[in-house]
Amino acid sequence: MSEQKIIDGKAFAAKLRTKIAAQVAVAKSKHGFTPGLAVVLVGEDPASKVYVRNKGEQTKEAGMASFEYKLPESTSQAELLALIDKLNKDAAVHGILVQLPLPKQIDSQAVINAIDPDKDVDGFHVVNAGRLATGGKGLVPCTPFGCLLLLKDLLGDLAGKHAVVIGRSNIVGKPMAQLLLNESCTVTIAHSKTRDLPGEVRRADIVVAAVGRPEMVKGDWLKEGAVVIDVGINRIERDGKGKLVGDCDFQSCLPKVSAITPVPGGVGPMTIALLLNNTLIAAARQKGVEL
Numbered sequence: 629m630s631e632q633k634i635i636d637g638k639a640f641a642a643k644l645r646t647k648i649a650a651q652v653a654v655a656k657s658k659h660g661f662t663p664g665l666a667v668v669l670v671g672e673d674p675a676s677k678v679y680v681r682n683k684g685e686q687t688k689e690a691g692m693a694s695f696e697y698k699l700p701e702s703t704s705q706a707e708l709l710a711l712i713d714k715l716n717k718d719a720a721v722h723g724i725l726v727q728l729p730l731p732k733q734i735d736s737q738a739v740i741n742a743i744d745p746d747k748d749v750d751g752f753h754v755v756n757a758g759r760l761a762t763g764g765k766g767l768v769p770c771t772p773f774g775c776l777l778l779l780k781d782l783l784g785d786l787a788g789k790h791a792v793v794i795g796r797s798n799i800v801g802k803p804m805a806q807l808l809l810n811e812s813c814t815v816t817i818a819h820s821k822t823r824d825l826p827g828e829v830r831r832a833d834i835v836v837a838a839v840g841r842p843e844m845v846k847g848d849w850l851k852e853g854a855v856v857i858d859v860g861i862n863r864i865e866r867d868g869k870g871k872l873v874g875d876c877d878f879q880s881c882l883p884k885v886s887a888i889t890p891v892p893g894g895v896g897p898m899t900i901a902l903l904l905n906n907t908l909i910a911a912a913r914q915k916g917v918e919l
């Protein structure tokens with residue numbers, strides 16, 4: 629019964645990648661260029677290595693060029709900045725992603741702000757954050773962009789809906805709130821100091837959970853028929869086994885919602901699809917073509 633309530637982010641992302649691959653083919657055949665994405669990984673974090681590998685594989689599957697840079701944990705900030713300078717100047721590279729988090733000797737924000745904003749396919753550069761906040765044409769962070777596409781596919785026009793975003797990070801919460809505001813939602817941003825979080829969430833037509841706390845949002849916090857987008861990816865131990873769970877308690881939320889994203893298979897695959905989409909957008913703009 630509730631099967632159709634579960635949003636299939638994996639299938640949506642696969643469809644999106646098919647569309648992107650078709651546009652990449654046009655870029656090659658009609659305009660004579662191959663969109664290229666450079667991914668930079670510093671150090672040995674095992675989860676980061678998996679993401680970087682998935683990104684590389686899906687980039688190539690879409691027909692794009694993938695450039696991977698794996699630097700040692702001991703890399704200095706100056707060395708990383710030198711690589712970014714080289715990638716900024718490389719005409720075959722249209723998008724640059726530096727995997728976060730970075731080792732502690734490196735100032736992440738300084739590194740992000742060294743990327744050419746027009747190649748900043750993560751949308752994390754202060755210029756892109758400013759463009760999003762002021763209605764300019766920039767690059768939008770992949771995870772919130774993916775969440776927005778899922779919401780619009782499900783609900784159509786979002787105007788007037790009450791959205792509660794839980795979490796205020798620069799990479800998800802804040803840009804998500806900006807995007808929902810641009811869609812004329814009434815937006816509440818909740819965080820660790822919010823008084824009566826369940827009470828705030830109970831007013832929401834749309835809940836976006838991005839706090840990084842396993843299974844924090846409970847079903848009895850939700851308004852009947854709410855749409856829940858769960859951005860959390862938390863690795864926990866249960867019954868002696870490793871398990872991936874979101875920021876929402878899926879079992880108690882499912883009966884209350886009209887739709888909910890699962891973890892895994894929800895927002896995660898969308899993030900990578902939107903990264904490819906941003907790379908395509910960045911490449912088309914750099915080449916001055918419409919795809």
Ligand SMILES: Nc1nc(=O)c2c([nH]1)NC[C@@H]1CN(c3ccc(C(=O)N[C@@H](CCC(=O)O)C(=O)O)cc3)C=[N+]21
Nearest residue numbers: 679725726727728729750892893894895896897899900
């Ligand atoms: N500069 C930067 N940009 C990022 O976008 C970025 C980053 N750094 N650092 C790490 C996080 C994490 N992240 C994920 C992307 C896809 C999945 C994903 O596809 N997850 C699948 C599989 C999860 C699994 O099985 O491990 C799913 O949710 O179904 C997860 C996590 C991007 N990140």
